[in-house]
Amino acid sequence: MEPNQLAKAGAVTQTTVYSEDKRRHFLLVILGFCALFISWRLIDLSILNNTKYEERGINQRVIEREVKGERGSILDRNGYELAISFPQPYIYIDPQLTDNGVEKSQILANYLDLPGVDEMQEAKTILTKFNSPTRFEYIVRQASLESAEAILNLNLGGVYVDYEPRRFHVAGKQLARGVLGGVTVDNLGSSGLELQYEQELKGVVGIQRVELSADGSTIPTEAETIRKAVHGSDLILTIDRALQSQVELQLSKTIQEAQAKGGIVVIQKPSTGEILAMASMVTTETGEIVSTSHNRAVTFSYEPASVLKAMTFASVINEGLGVGTSKRDIPDTVVLEWENNEGKTETEIWRDEYEYETQEMSIEGILTHSSNTGTIVWAQELGQQKLYDYLRKFGFGQASGLEFPYESQGILHDLNKWDPSNLNTIALGHGISVTPIQLVSAYSAIANNGIFVAPRLVSHIVDPSGNMERLASTPSREVISASSAHQVADLLTSVVDNGTGEKASVNGYKIAAKTGTSWKYFAPEDSYEMPNGQRDPYLDKNGQRHYTSTVTGFFPAQKPELSMVVIIDDPAPIEEQFYASHVAAPLFGEIAAWSLRHYQISPFKEVQLSDNNQQALDGQTIQEGGKSE
Known part of the structure; x- marks a missing residue:
């Protein structure tokens, strides 16, 4: 190889080495900046703004919910119960945590078996709730215990069962029906003594803080009580x-x-x-x-x-x-x-x-x-x-x-x-x-x-502490x-x-x-x-x-x-x-x-x-x- 060709080859080699070094230095600088940014973020997250981000995380997985005070009972003059409240299951969904809405709506309609309701029509109604933009939709309230248990066993993602109070006439729904009156599905008095003494019977709503899992269900740990729910007062009637x-x-x-x-x-x-x-x-x-x-x-x-x-x-x-x-x-x-x-x-x-x-x-x-x-x-x-x-x-x-x-x-x-x-x-x-x-x-x-x-x-009216007025x-x-x-x-x-x-x-x-x-x-x-x-x-x-x-x-x-x-x-x-x-x-x-x-x-x-x-x-x-x- 002639001398001028050797010189050109050496120059090319030197240029290549120089370019590679330059790229290497550039990458090192970039990596350094990344390391600095990550370090700064770690410091920011763990030291400078840890409280803010911790609160944000808590807000995403911890919610506060109302806890209704149990409605007071109605008793006859001799202390026999006439109207009481007891837990009744209700079924609901979180539309944002569910998929396969068509399939699940058909399954729910089949298992609910609501009297007087066409199964296909019910499935269509339920499907509209799966498409809701909200985080909560009732599927059915006051469901039977059998339906609730069956749906729980299906383990359908985003479909849940919880309990709410329902009014029950102990001596039969006919006894003194017009006197006792009735309540709405939300357990609020709508007629009779249930309406007349609504303020005394309804109790005070409490607040509970609960933590949610990734699928939106409540984590089975002890809930924190923010405000205690108060039981409603009982009515003792003159009725025998x-x-x-x-x-x-x-x-x-x-x-x-x-x-x-x-x-x-x-x-x-x-x-x-x-x-x-x-x-x-x-x-x-x-x-x-x-x-x-x-x-x-x-x-x-x-x-x-x-x-x-x-x-x-x-x-x-x-x-x-x-x-x-x-x-x-x-x-x-x-x-x-x-x-x-x-x-x-x-x-x-x-x-x-x-x-x-x-x-x-x-x-x-x-x-x-x-x-x-x-x-x-x-x-x-x-x-x-x-x-x-x-x-x-x-x-x-x-x-x-x-x-x-x-x-x-x-x-x-x-x-x-x-x-x-x-x-x-x-x-x-x-x-x-x-x-x-x-x-x-x-x-x-x-x-x-x-x-x-x-x-x-x-x-008489008996308050939650048992004091009789x-x-x-x-x-x-x-x-x-x-x-x-x-x-x-x-x-x-x-x-x-x-x-x-x-x-x-x-x-x-x-x-x-x-x-x-x-x-x-x-x-x-x-x-x-x-x-x-x-x-x-x-x-x-x-x-x-x-x-x-x-x-x-x-x-x-x-x-x-x-x-x-x-x-x-x-x-x-x-x-x-x-x-x-x-x-x-x-x-x-x-x-x-x-x-x-x-x-x-x-x-x-x-x-x-x-x-x-x-x-x-x-x-x-x-x-x-x-x-x-």
């Missing part, structure tokens, strides 16, 4: 479970036998206002007799008919206008004419059922046989103002004091809205609407020596004197011994009660259109009359321990079997007999009542006339 059950049993039998639309029974302690039983039942379209979800004992408002005559004569006696033996000449027909605001003459006629010559009758005879015209004669002596004032004192036209959700106040029009006929009509229990709780409370006032005590359903006594007021109350009790005893309430009697006991049968009222659109174009509000569209049969009273009459109202709503109009004396009175007697045995109330010996009961009943028997019994 055994009596309530028996009342519902006997009421359902009567409804079935009478082919009625429904019925209501309320039993109260006159001296305290405590409600011992409150039953409301209806016949469904399928013919099944069930407890109503709403409490018709406080929401059902109707014309009471002749049971209100006890209030009319209580007012008469308390005003000193007469006593049981006081007599008046009573015609079989009363005609009233008056001039209305338009200057036109109006006429109203009231009759007893049977025609008879004008005859002398005592107050006892009038009430015992439920004479309409006899009641009107005494009401005219009493006057509008007095009758109105006493009815208000007895609790009509106003809330009962229970403060129960959706309670009706009934209708007692202000006195300035009365026309001359209202005195007669209302004295007979028409032109006024009342609720069952108002009726039984009014009769309780007579039984309680003339003292009205507002009704009550809750006796007795609710304040309900308001009371004097309606009539004790002497007047005793006289009215004697009159009502005669109704059962000798009059329309005979089938309400109980062997060995004195029962005080009054019957009443009213025509049901229909709204204009549901009433009968007569040939002249006017509508009769007491006939249905087909021209058929419907009835509500009532018996209200108390027992034992000499020293009342219990008061009761029995209402049979719309019994079949078969001959005279729809009258209260035939359909409601026997049930009153049956329940009274059972109650007296249940509470071991001994029969009282025959005692001399007032002179009223020693007088022979005058005149012929007067049966139901017009719209009352």
Whole structure:
């Protein structure tokens, strides 16, 4: 090789070596910078900003969640549980941690087997939840234990089972259903006592901090409690479970036998206002007799008919206008004419059922046989103002004091809205609407020596610490004197011994009660259109009359321990079997007999009542006339 070629080769070699060294140095510099950056990041992560990054990591895997305080229980007066909460599984997914949504939705739909739901349609619904952008979607709440266990065993990624409280009626879902009320799927009160006492029952929500695994499930380590959940308070009712059950049993039998639309029974302690039983039942379209979800004992408002005559004569006696033996000449027909605001003459006629010559009758005879015209004669002596004032004192036209959700106040029009006929009509229990709780409370006032005590359903509230708070006594007021109350009790005893309430009697006991049968009222659109174009509000569209049969009273009459109202709503109009004396009175007697045995109330010996009961009943028997019994 020539010298110049060797020189060129050496130069190339030197250039190559130099280039490689340059690249090597460059790589070393880059690696050095990388090492410095990594070192700096390690220092930053572990020393300078370790707290910040630690918090960020914790926030990604640790969450805070609400823990609901267990809802308080509802118990009867003897401590028996009526409504409690217990854990019920629910199934949910985290859509961000699931795949194969189509397959999993089909599997879930198959295992859930929801009643009345098409499996294919359910799978489509579930699939939409798998496609949700959220981190939480319910698949089903209040799932069965079998479904929850089966799905857990499938071990489907992103599909989880947890538990939440569900309300359960220990004595069966029918017992006192309308009284207890219900809750939503979130365990919040929606009706009845559950709604009325929501604040006391619901408890306080707590906060828990839990750690999640990579698949989003809770790591089974001890959770940190940030705020402790507090159990709701328990309610102890005045209701007696055994009596309530028996009342519902006997009421359902009567409804079935009478082919009625429904019925209501309320039993109260006159001296305290405590409600011992409150039953409301209806016949469904399928013919099944069930407890109503709403409490018709406080929401059902109707014309009471002749049971209100006890209030009319209580007012008469308390005003000193007469006593049981006081007599008046009573015609079989009363005609009233008056001039209305338009200057036109109006006429109203009231009759007893049977025609008879004008005859002398005592107050006892009038009430015992439920004479309409006899009641009107005494009401005219009493006057509008007095009758109105006493009815208000007895609790009509106003809330009962229970403060129960959706309670009706009934209708007692202000006195300035009365026309001359209202005195007669209302004295007979028409032109006024009342609720069952108002009726039984009014009769309780007579039984309680003339003292009205507002009704009550809750006796005590027990807080989470076990402290028992007795609710304040309900308001009371004097309606009539004790002497007047005793006289009215004697009159009502005669109704059962000798009059329309005979089938309400109980062997060995004195029962005080009054019957009443009213025509049901229909709204204009549901009433009968007569040939002249006017509508009769007491006939249905087909021209058929419907009835509500009532018996209200108390027992034992000499020293009342219990008061009761029995209402049979719309019994079949078969001959005279729809009258209260035939359909409601026997049930009153049956329940009274059972109650007296249940509470071991001994029969009282025959005692001399007032002179009223020693007088022979005058005149012929007067049966139901017009719209009352």
